Amino acid sequence: MWGYYVELAVRSSRRSKALTTLVIVLIAVGVATSMICYAVFRATTGDPIPSRSSELYVPQIDNFGPSKNNQGEPPVALSYLDAVALSKAHQAPRLTLIYPTKWGVTSDNPLASSMSLAGDAVTADFFTMFDTPFRFGGGWSTDDDNRHASVAVISQRLNQRLFGGRNSVGHDIQLDGHAYRIVGVLDDWNPRPRFFDVASTGPLSAFDDTGYLYIPFSRAVDLKKASATYYCSANGSDPDISGWDSFLRSECAWINAWVELPTASDVERYRQYLRNYAEEQQRTGRFAWPANTRLRGLMDWLAVQRVTPKASTLSMLVSFSFLVIAMVNVVGLMLARFMRRAPEIGVRRALGASRSAIYRQFLTEAATIGFVGGVCGLALTLLGMSGVGLFFEPKIARLVHLDVPLVILTLSLAITASLASALYPAWRAARTLPAWQIKING
Known part of the structure; x- marks a missing residue:
């Protein structure tokens, strides 16, 4: 069933390339900005001797x-x-x-x-x-x-x-x-x-x-x-x-x-x-x-x-604020993306699909887009880390690196942000009335 939902997500993305691309870009940029600043914050607040x-x-x-x-x-x-x-x-x-x-x-x-x-x-x-x-x-x-x-x-x-x-x-x-x-x-x-x-x-x-x-x-x-x-x-x-x-x-x-x-x-x-x-x-x-x-x-x-540079803490707060703003915009794009498929939803509901099935379909679609946005965000994160030295001292910039935990966190954050942004649009889509959609669409 989940594979079928992923296939539907891919088909929908092909039909709405502009909206899909914009959502992916917003997620990638928001996540990359947050992860770059988090990497700097992590480097400056880490435990220097965890074993003792x-x-x-x-x-x-x-x-x-x-x-x-x-x-x-x-x-x-x-x-x-x-x-x-x-x-x-x-x-x-x-x-x-x-x-x-x-x-x-x-x-x-x-x-x-x-x-x-x-x-x-x-x-x-x-x-x-x-x-x-x-x-x-x-x-x-x-x-x-x-x-x-x-x-x-x-x-x-x-x-x-x-x-x-x-x-x-x-x-x-x-x-x-x-x-x-x-x-x-x-x-x-x-x-x-x-x-x-x-x-x-x-x-x-x-x-x-x-x-x-x-x-x-x-x-x-x-x-x-x-x-x-x-x-x-x-x-x-x-x-x-x-x-x-x-x-x-x-x-x-x-x-x-x-x-x-x-x-x-x-x-x-x-x-x-x-x-x-x-x-x-x-x-x-x-x-x-x-x-x-x-x-x-x-x-x-x-x-x-106060060994943590103030710029590190401030940049992290600003970057996560930017991520929140990006998510708000993604909510609007997801709502437009899902609601334009109201006729399709109405037909599926008329053929017996439950609201929970519609909900799962759109959340799977959001998670798929989030994963792609996360992969793009990883590329932007790696690119951005090469420029950390422009904003922080070299002795701090050289501590910033992309490792496995940060890769996992980046992908998880992208998927989580995409799912959170899709909760309301998916709920609205799942409440589509099948009889009304069949009537207005002939």
């Missing part, structure tokens, strides 16, 4: 106070005093401290020139917590952190530059004139968005590539390696800081902290620990305000940091 995101949290402690913080929100990073205290407390199964740095890099390869590259100073748990894949070797140990060891993990890109992609574990590189032994080479690891140090790099850098190298946090502090960014108050007024030791003792916030909390009870215990810690700082006189702390999960953290 539900266990990763960012602790925040207000060490600025209500007169200097951001409308009651604690600083996005931690001071050195608080970061070290949280690390020594061992209240979470894993904790990592991170801050971005820049290094002058040379190697024992005489053919590789020196260069200035960005990286991160991190603690040993970084690699386990974030499931970083390794091509060669691995991360360093907690004991290396405690010994302030001169070790490094480098990216695949840096390994290619310095060693031609060979296994460089055991080789030395020079960072700002100091020798570091390579213990690991990362494989292709470039999470989007770059979530782990977004508090320091800022939302505008959330879709930049990850750094070229990673060294122990403790070693970077020993070398007085300054963070690429730091905040001493929300209003930008920095205190008078003279020297590195004074900076470490200050309330400047510059360290990203992440904790791994596998269960809900772990989360609640750590949240209570943060409150207790802040209350203790108040009792000692360091804080002159009530405890103000936060513990946010990864996806909530990205939302708070």
